[in-house]
Amino acid sequence: MNEPSMNRRRLLLGSAGLLGAGIAGRLFAAPSSGARLLLVFLRGGYDSTNFLIPYSSSFYYEARPTIAIAKPDPASNTSALALDADWALAPAVRESIGSMYMQRQAAFVPFTGTEDLSRSHFETQDSIELGQPMTGPRNFRSGFLGRLSATLTGPARDNSSIAFTEALPLAFEGAATVPNLSLKNVGKPPFDERQARILSDMYLGHHLAPAVSNGLELRHEVAQEMAEEMSAANRNAINTKGFELEAERMARLMRDKYRIGFIDIGGWDTHVGEGGAQGALASNLSSLGRGLQVFSSSLGAEWNHTVVVVLSEFGRTFRENGNRGTDHGHGTVYWVLGGSISGGTIVGEQRRLVQGALFQDRDYPVLNDYRSVLGGLFRSLWSLSPEQSSRIFAQTSLLDLKLV
Amino acid sequence: MGPERSGIIWRCLAISLIVGGCATRGEDSRVATAPLRAMRRDDTLWLERASFGLDSASVESYRELGRERFLERQLHPGEAALPAPIAAEIAALEISHADPAKWLADVNAQYKLINAMPDGADKEQARKAINDRGTRLAYEAVRRDLLRAVYSPAQLQEQMVWFWLNHFSVFQYKANLRWLVGDYEERAIRPHVFGHFKDLVMASLQHPAMLQYLDNNQNAAGHINENYARELLELHTLGVGGGYSQHDVQELARVLTGVGVNAGDAPKLKPEMQRLYVRSGAFEFNPARHDFGAKTLLGHPVTGQGFGEVEYAVGLIVSQPACARFVSRQLALYFVADDPPPALVERMAQTFMHTDGDIAAVLHEMFMSREFAAALGGKFKDPTRYVVSAIRFAYDGRPISNTRPMLNWLNGLGEAPYGRQTPDGYPLTELGWASSGQMSRRFEIARAIGAGNAGLFDPEEGAAAGAAGFPQLSNRLYFEAVEPFLAAHTKEALNRANTQQEWNTFLLSSPEFSYE
Numbered sequence: 073m074n075e076p077s078m079n080r081r082r083l084l085l086g087s088a089g090l091l092g093a094g095i096a097g098r099l100f101a102a103p104s105s106g107a108r109l110l111l112v113f114l115r116g117g118y119d120s121t122n123f124l125i126p127y128s129s130s131f132y133y134e135a136r137p138t139i140a141i142a143k144p145d146p147a148s149n150t151s152a153l154a155l156d157a158d159w160a161l162a163p164a165v166r167e168s169i170g171s172m173y174m175q176r177q178a179a180f181v182p183f184t185g186t187e188d189l190s191r192s193h194f195e196t197q198d199s200i201e202l203g204q205p206m207t208g209p210r211n212f213r214s215g216f217l218g219r220l221s222a223t224l225t226g227p228a229r230d231n232s233s234i235a236f237t238e239a240l241p242l243a244f245e246g247a248a249t250v251p252n253l254s255l256k257n258v259g260k261p262p263f264d265e266r267q268a269r270i271l272s273d274m275y276l277g278h279h280l281a282p283a284v285s286n287g288l289e290l291r292h293e294v295a296q297e298m299a300e301e302m303s304a305a306n307r308n309a310i311n312t313k314g315f316e317l318e319a320e321r322m323a324r325l326m327r328d329k330y331r332i333g334f335i336d337i338g339g340w341d342t343h344v345g346e347g348g349a350q351g352a353l354a355s356n357l358s359s360l361g362r363g364l365q366v367f368s369s370s371l372g373a374e375w376n377h378t379v380v381v382v383l384s385e386f387g388r389t390f391r392e393n394g395n396r397g398t399d400h401g402h403g404t405v406y407w408v409l410g411g412s413i414s415g416g417t418i419v420g421e422q423r424r425l426v427q428g429a430l431f432q433d434r435d436y437p438v439l440n441d442y443r444s445v446l447g448g449l450f451r452s453l454w455s456l457s458p459e460q461s462s463r464i465f466a467q468t469s470l471l472d473l474k475l476v
Numbered sequence: 477m478g479p480e481r482s483g484i485i486w487r488c489l490a491i492s493l494i495v496g497g498c499a500t501r502g503e504d505s506r507v508a509t510a511p512l513r514a515m516r517r518d519d520t521l522w523l524e525r526a527s528f529g530l531d532s533a534s535v536e537s538y539r540e541l542g543r544e545r546f547l548e549r550q551l552h553p554g555e556a557a558l559p560a561p562i563a564a565e566i567a568a569l570e571i572s573h574a575d576p577a578k579w580l581a582d583v584n585a586q587y588k589l590i591n592a593m594p595d596g597a598d599k600e601q602a603r604k605a606i607n608d609r610g611t612r613l614a615y616e617a618v619r620r621d622l623l624r625a626v627y628s629p630a631q632l633q634e635q636m637v638w639f640w641l642n643h644f645s646v647f648q649y650k651a652n653l654r655w656l657v658g659d660y661e662e663r664a665i666r667p668h669v670f671g672h673f674k675d676l677v678m679a680s681l682q683h684p685a686m687l688q689y690l691d692n693n694q695n696a697a698g699h700i701n702e703n704y705a706r707e708l709l710e711l712h713t714l715g716v717g718g719g720y721s722q723h724d725v726q727e728l729a730r731v732l733t734g735v736g737v738n739a740g741d742a743p744k745l746k747p748e749m750q751r752l753y754v755r756s757g758a759f760e761f762n763p764a765r766h767d768f769g770a771k772t773l774l775g776h777p778v779t780g781q782g783f784g785e786v787e788y789a790v791g792l793i794v795s796q797p798a799c800a801r802f803v804s805r806q807l808a809l810y811f812v813a814d815d816p817p818p819a820l821v822e823r824m825a826q827t828f829m830h831t832d833g834d835i836a837a838v839l840h841e842m843f844m845s846r847e848f849a850a851a852l853g854g855k856f857k858d859p860t861r862y863v864v865s866a867i868r869f870a871y872d873g874r875p876i877s878n879t880r881p882m883l884n885w886l887n888g889l890g891e892a893p894y895g896r897q898t899p900d901g902y903p904l905t906e907l908g909w910a911s912s913g914q915m916s917r918r919f920e921i922a923r924a925i926g927a928g929n930a931g932l933f934d935p936e937e938g939a940a941a942g943a944a945g946f947p948q949l950s951n952r953l954y955f956e957a958v959e960p961f962l963a964a965h966t967k968e969a970l971n972r973a974n975t976q977q978e979w980n981t982f983l984l985s986s987p988e989f990s991y992e
Contacts, residue, residue: 191722192716193900195716212907235911238890239890239908239914249912251911252911252914254913262923263923270972271969271985275987276965283912284916286912287917288916290912290913290916291916338897343694343701343703393700393701394698395699432722
């Protein structure tokens with residue numbers, strides 16, 4: 073473990089020297105001690121009801137005649153994994169998220185979501201990422217992670233947040249320019265120091281100047297990191313791919329440099345042929361679970377200072393539709409993972425799932441406002457003052473779920 | 477040859493081009509004799525907006541016709557002629573001779589056969605063969621789009637094809653859409669880009685690509701699937717906050733029951749149902765799957781009558797002022813500004829309402845407005861505009877043979893044709909495309925285009941020819957229409973280039989090349 077990190081430090085020094093002080097250096101500073109956060113946004117509205125299964129509810133089995141997941145049964149690996157007397161976990165994540173839960177490194181918050189009732193993916197994703205009160209005008213230049221970053225590091229610059237996405241998500245909009253880079257395909261850096269400087273200089277005084285210099289710099293930095301990955305992979309014969317590979321790269325970057333990370337994953341809009349213990353949703357969940365497991369193990373000791381929150385814009389209809397799928401719903405299940413959280417529990421306000429318990433007779437109600445849940449987590453993670461918390465989520469009473 | 481030396485040579489070349497000596501390809505003699513007035517900054521910016529970027533032909537046409545007549549011709553392009561080699565390339569594509577309904581039937585039959593095969597190598601091979609064919613057909617559609625975008629003299633038409641494909645977005649990797657996307661563009665979108673908005677909605681509604689993409693082929697009485705109904709209201713016509721409710725979504729979903737896809741034989745129906753059956757290619761309205769109950773949409777009663785309900789409902793929806801405003805604003809977002817002036821959007825919406833949604837009339841209002849002129853220079857090119865404009869500028873009408881590099885760049889920038897998974901289409905504003913990661917990727921593409929030929933002249937199939945060479949961006953077009961308007965920082969960067977390739981890269985990376 074020591075040797076690669078020595079190499080890395082040398083590489084970083086080298087790259088800072090290469091690019092010079094003008095545009096380099098700012099991103100390289102490791103975050104000050106303290107918690108790390110990775111936010112995983114499942115775009116499309118994942119079917120939380122077939123992830124965290126309310127197996128004590130006979131209504132669940134009536135409402136989902138073809139896609140329900142069988143009650144926990146130790147003899148069957150396509151049955152759900154019991155977490156307590158009411159809830160069980162999808163078998164697709166038994167080995168990954170299930171084992172984290174058993175180690176008290178995972179917790180779930182059902183009946184969570186937003187009061188946004190548009191049931192539109194795009195509208196609801198936007199409103200969650202902005203994290204602003206539903207009443208009053210919207211500011212599309214202010215996302216809740218942007219405000220969190222600014223609160224933690226000051227508004228002028230942000231050297232410790234990153235989005236692992238092709239485009240910068242709305243959640244990171246704000247005063248500072250947060251870098252973004254998808255880790256799916258990363259090649260060699262295309263420009264040398266002189267060229268990078270000329271390109272940056274061309275944008276001096278332009279409003280894109282920070283994006284331009286950060287982009288060139290991050291590109292260089294990540295290329296260096298990947299050079300290390302290549303040699304590590306060759307030595308250890310690690311052969312990961314897809315989301316697991318991305319997760320490993322995210323862990324590498326976050327371990328060294330970033331305090332707040334964001335990634336989004338699509339493909340959760342299961343209107344048709346959703347499947348049950350196996351099928352479309354199960355394979356998505358399985359890949360996600362394995363990736364997050366790789367993320368936690370690749371962080372090493374830093375996993376103990378890291379929290380992962382998995383969320384989605386809404387849940388899906390409690391009843392399956394005519395096409396063995398589910399339609400856009402309302403409340404959903406948020407996940408909280410971390411090496412030293414008080415996990416192994418299902419928290420927040422809950423309701424017994426019987427006829428009549430559903431919102432508009434179709435969806436999970438929202439009993440835990442997402443802003444209260446996230447705001448409460450952030451407060452505990454970074455010991456924020458009430459004033460700081462209200463900068464991130466205005467007009468919100470925070471919920472203390474006692475997970476961190 | 478060292479960099480300094482080559483630098484001296486190309487600078488000489490650039491200077492001699494200004495004074496009109498050192499003619500390349502024998503065209504520079506025209507500089508001296510051209511009687512037309514010079515392009516002003518607002519002319520080049522306006523032309524960039526109304527096209528996929530400058531090339532000599534579009535500049536010449538603009539100078540000859542003037543702004544308004546140029547616009548008129550663009551809005552009524554007739555059968556705009558592509559350059560012969562490009563037309564020949566397109567004619568040679570399999571999708572140019574296709575009957576997609578027959579394809580769909582074949583594909584369904586083949587999948588059925590494959591699924592019935594025992595597991596093993598043969599099955600895998602058969603599956604791979606059919607997949608490869610789908611991939612190739614979808615790529616042909618992309619190739620045709622890109623060739624037309626670069627070379628068609630009807631530039632505004634091509635931009636509008638992109639705009640409406642994005643507005644009525646479909647994703648090639650859903651179901652068997654790869655067999656259909658080319659036909660979707662050609663028959664559902666392209667004929668209506670300057671026509672009446674209602675015709676566009678109806679054409680997309682009756683295309684198997686849209687119906688499969690948004691699951692309406694699964695929507696039947698008693699088995700409601702409201703996916704398409706919701707997006708039809710939210711994304712295609714009224715917009716979020718356009719005055720409809722969840723109840724309207726559910727009622728529209730009922731109206732749309734039975735609207736679906738059938739590539740096989742017509743269903744056996746009772747005579748009274750047979751009368752109401754509608755079929756065109758693989759599009760089908762099957763009355764046996766339709767909910768004939770009474771409905772209420774946007775406060776209006778809809779009586780059960782079959783497909784007539786759908787036509788009535790669409791007419792009702794597109795006649796809402798909210799639809800005129802939503803569509804006008806989307807157009808203004810793409811063509812005018814990220815925060816389009818409300819007064820302009822309102823005038824466009826009024827035009828929309830007075831003309832029964834005549835898109836050409838709405839565009840005319842927009843392109844000739846004061847607000848449009850005032851917004852010039854401030855619109856960030858989305859990746860498609862960026863890549864296409866770079867190729868138009870770099871090769872100025874010279875036909876490329878391979879469009880795969882362009883597709884790779886669009887993939888890298890996150891805006892692949894038919895590649896948006898979600899139905900909201902790609903973002904129309906700078907916010908979606910100018911993050912740090914995308915700027916650095918854009919510069920990499922600038923370098924790929926500026927410093928080599930990037931494989932654009934390799935054959936589409938077979939081994940790469942690996943031809944050497946790079947474009948000459950300091951050309952006549954540059955000195956006429958670009959150089960006079962460059963900012964000091966950009967000129968400085970260009971002066972610091974050591975080679976022509978680097979100079980090209982910096983020019984294509986400049987703010988001036990990313991904004992129009």
